[in-house]
Structure formats: structure tokens, C-alpha cells
Amino acid sequence: MSGIEIASLNKSWATFNAVQDVSFTVEAGTLTVLLGPSGCGKSTTLRLIAGLEGATSGAIRIGGRDVTNEPPARRDLAMVFQSYALFPHLSVAENIVFGLKVRKVPAAERARRLQRAVDILGLSHLLDRKPSQLSGGQQQRVALGRAIVAEAPVCLMDEPLSNLDAQLRHEMRKEIRSIQKSLGMTMVYVTHDQIEAMSLADQVILMRNGRIEQKATPSELYLRPATSFAARFIGTPPMNLVELADGADGAVVKGTNGPALVEGRGAGLLLGVRPEEIRIASTGIVPAIVQSIDYHGADSILECLVGDQLLQVRVEGVRRHAVGDPVGLEWKPEAMHVFDRETTRRVE
Ligand code: ATP
Structure with a gap:
């Protein structure tokens, strides 16, 4: 062989x-x-x-x-x-x-x-x-x-x-x-x-x-x-990577005042969540504003502003949201990936 x-x-x-x-x-x-x-x-x-x-x-x-x-x-x-x-x-x-x-x-x-x-x-x-x-x-x-x-x-x-x-x-x-x-x-x-x-x-x-x-x-x-590069290279659209910052009870999305998404410090870390792992509702854990909607037929890609960072969210089928809508985003804990910004390596 x-x-x-x-x-x-x-x-x-x-x-x-x-x-x-x-x-x-x-x-x-x-x-x-x-x-x-x-x-x-x-x-x-x-x-x-x-x-x-x-x-x-x-x-x-x-x-x-x-x-x-x-x-x-x-x-x-x-x-x-x-x-x-x-x-x-x-x-x-x-x-x-x-x-x-x-x-x-x-x-x-x-x-x-x-x-x-x-x-x-x-x-x-x-x-x-x-x-x-x-x-x-x-x-x-x-x-x-x-x-x-x-x-x-x-x-x-x-x-x-x-x-x-x-x-x-x-x-x-x-x-x-x-x-x-x-x-x-x-x-x-x-x-x-x-x-x-x-x-x-x-x-x-x-x-x-x-x-x-x-x-x-x-x-x-x-x-x-294993790295933020690998995270972005695989997947369409690519995984969202947002900067984290230190919050009162844990790491928060930079430029927002909560909620805490990851235990411990957030400075210097990137949070990764795939567009297909994000659920969108009128109320959700992470407050966001719909910035744009790209309608594909079977699904749509929404760009949502969280603090001053954009996240792409994949939603199925029909249009339920409009640009400017306040929404809430959430995802399962296991959908989160955390990377070190400097080394790009995954943080356990
Ligand atoms: P692509 O998808 O564009 O083919 P690749 O990943 O296959 O890219 P390679 O062809 O392996 O890349 O090239 C890697 C690097 O080596 C490139 O920067 C290329 O310019 C360089 N390179 C390739 N052949 C030579 C050569 N004969 N002399 C000098 N540099 C070379």
C-alpha cells in the first residue's frame, strides 16, 4: 500500500x-x-x-x-x-x-x-x-x-x-x-x-x-x-470575528456594555460565531440593529450592527426583518470560538 x-x-x-x-x-x-x-x-x-x-x-x-x-x-x-x-x-x-x-x-x-x-x-x-x-x-x-x-x-x-x-x-x-x-x-x-x-x-x-x-x-x-485564519477560510459567508473587551462580569463585545459572553477577560480576544449559528429574534441576548439585507431566495444574509461591529446572520427564507429594525441575536455556547488577536490561535 x-x-x-x-x-x-x-x-x-x-x-x-x-x-x-x-x-x-x-x-x-x-x-x-x-x-x-x-x-x-x-x-x-x-x-x-x-x-x-x-x-x-x-x-x-x-x-x-x-x-x-x-x-x-x-x-x-x-x-x-x-x-x-x-x-x-x-x-x-x-x-x-x-x-x-x-x-x-x-x-x-x-x-x-x-x-x-x-x-x-x-x-x-x-x-x-x-x-x-x-x-x-x-x-x-x-x-x-x-x-x-x-x-x-x-x-x-x-x-x-x-x-x-x-x-x-x-x-x-x-x-x-x-x-x-x-x-x-x-x-x-x-x-x-x-x-x-x-x-x-x-x-x-x-x-x-x-x-x-x-x-x-x-x-x-x-x-x-485552530486559528482565526482557518475560521474565516472555511464557510460561506465566513465566520464572524468580533473584538471583545473586558466587561464587569466577563468578556463583552467591544464598544457595548454587555451582556457578558465569555468568562474572564476579553481584551485582545476575538469571538467567532458562524452566520448560520446565529438566531435572530425581536428580543435576544445581544442587542443589534439590522443594517442591510441580502436576499438570496432560500435564505438571506442580514448584516447586524452590534456596538460598532458588523455581524452577518443567515436567516432562512421569507423576509421578516427590515433595515433599521432593532433585533436580538443569540447562539448556543458551543457555537462560540475564541481566538487570540495577536497569535491568531484558538484559546481553549
Ligand atoms: P496558486 O493557487 O496561485 O497556484 P499556490 O498556493 O499553488 O498558488 P505556489 O504556486 O506553490 O502557490 O507558489 C508559492 C510561492 O512560490 C508563490 O509566491 C510563487 O510566486 C513562488 N514561486 C513558485 N514557483 C517559483 C519559482 N520557480 N521561482 C520563484 N518563486 C516561485
Whole structure:
């Protein structure tokens, strides 16, 4: 079984550290997503695993074997890029088996693998077409076909769905997950899209400025973000973070005189509450004024002023509130997350 172990990986160009002290494990047969904003180092990390970049320091093991200094071809992995990298002059079938030909896999074996891949991907009626005669989703499937026929135990994907429209992304996401599971592939998947990450991953590695911000399952990341950055990165709209201050009986929202929301001191702390965790009523624990209403149909996002800070609140369906309404907000104690403003770390 081919799990992946990454130990203290670093990559620098001149004085710029693109990847810093990155360590994680991908269990064999599972899918790990590298998630983070543009430039955080996720593609570089993937390219290091693939061997397309050399590590400045650290170690990469695949299936227990140290491959840190091995060329890409000796790492026993398949890779799918954002650009698909299809050959325009080759047909779908030729594109899919190209790598097998290069590796001198016998023709009968190539035919067997091609048949299996096109069956899985629903491409059998398109085998003679050229890439230019395919839709984006079909081209994406061909790129995926190449990864499947390689029958490599490890598959690396770098934003493979970013050229597709929302509907197709959704469908292909499900397809990739089901292929990964049914073939028992070990997969590392790069995306900046938190929804894609949440729906695909067994494990999410959230990166920021070349470092790992948090390693967690999707539900842990949502329910227990380790930092205020992680808290804001996951969720739509993002988690509210309001400044707290010291009050008479505990921490209060800064700029208000109560009620106390958290025991102890509030200065230097941020209170996090997700928009979907807030209940809104005419009377509630935290007094607020409705500032704006963004009506979406199934739900609406209300911006509510508490002291001088705005909180977003998600309410279902029909309009029951108007701009300027005084309201009361409340939430369950377990919906509260407290972070240190300076360190950004979660406070227990
Ligand atoms: P994106 O989502 O935009 O692709 P990313 O998280 O994948 O971003 P990387 O492509 O890993 O980010 O890049 C991380 C940082 O390393 C960026 O600041 C980038 O400019 C820098 N970088 C990448 N390749 C090189 C290179 N060959 N030389 C110098 N800097 C590089």
C-alpha cells in the first residue's frame, strides 16, 4: 500500500521560502486536499511530491520508500494538471495511452487499460476525436483517463477542475472521488476552493504563507478551526470575528456594555460565531440593529450592527426583518470560538 509521508519539507528560491517546515502523512487509499489562498505554496508542495521541483531540505517517502532524490518517473505516480496538458494532434485514445507507450507497455495490456478507463469515464464514443473537438469536461475526463491507465497507486491533482463551470465541477468532483475510492488510489489534490476541499477530502491541509495552518478532517476544520485564519477560510459567508473587551462580569463585545459572553477577560480576544449559528429574534441576548439585507431566495444574509461591529446572520427564507429594525441575536455556547488577536490561535 502506498501512503505518503512528508517530513519537514522546505523549498526556497533565493531568499524566498515558498514551503516551510511542511510535514504530513497521507494514509494509503485516502484523499488529502492541499487548500489555501493563491501563493500559499500548495502547488509547490505538490510539485515537490511529484519530483518536478527538488526539495531544499526535508524528506518525501512514498510507500515507505524514500523518493526525495528520485526523478519523477521513478516515483510511481500519476499527475493531472489544471491545463490537462493534452496533445492536440493525438486522438482521445492516443492521448490516454501515450504514457503507456513511452513506458513500452505491450499493446494488449494498453488496450485492456484503455477499455477500463473509458468505461469508467464514459468516453468510449469519443475515442477518435481530437482534444479541440471536446468540451472542457470531456478534456478533463481524458486527462483523468491518463491518470487511471497509469495504474499508479498515487495520483496528484493540481486544480484539475478550475476550467470548468460550476455544474460540471460538481459532477466531476463526485466522479473523481468515486474513482479514487473504487480504485483505492492515494490522492493529493490541490485547490483554493474550500467547498471542493470540504466535499472531497478525508484530510485537509490548510496552508498559509508556505506553512501548514491546520491539518484536520473537513468537519474538524469547520467545527474547531485552530486559528482565526482557518475560521474565516472555511464557510460561506465566513465566520464572524468580533473584538471583545473586558466587561464587569466577563468578556463583552467591544464598544457595548454587555451582556457578558465569555468568562474572564476579553481584551485582545476575538469571538467567532458562524452566520448560520446565529438566531435572530425581536428580543435576544445581544442587542443589534439590522443594517442591510441580502436576499438570496432560500435564505438571506442580514448584516447586524452590534456596538460598532458588523455581524452577518443567515436567516432562512421569507423576509421578516427590515433595515433599521432593532433585533436580538443569540447562539448556543458551543457555537462560540475564541481566538487570540495577536497569535491568531484558538484559546481553549
Ligand atoms: P496558486 O493557487 O496561485 O497556484 P499556490 O498556493 O499553488 O498558488 P505556489 O504556486 O506553490 O502557490 O507558489 C508559492 C510561492 O512560490 C508563490 O509566491 C510563487 O510566486 C513562488 N514561486 C513558485 N514557483 C517559483 C519559482 N520557480 N521561482 C520563484 N518563486 C516561485
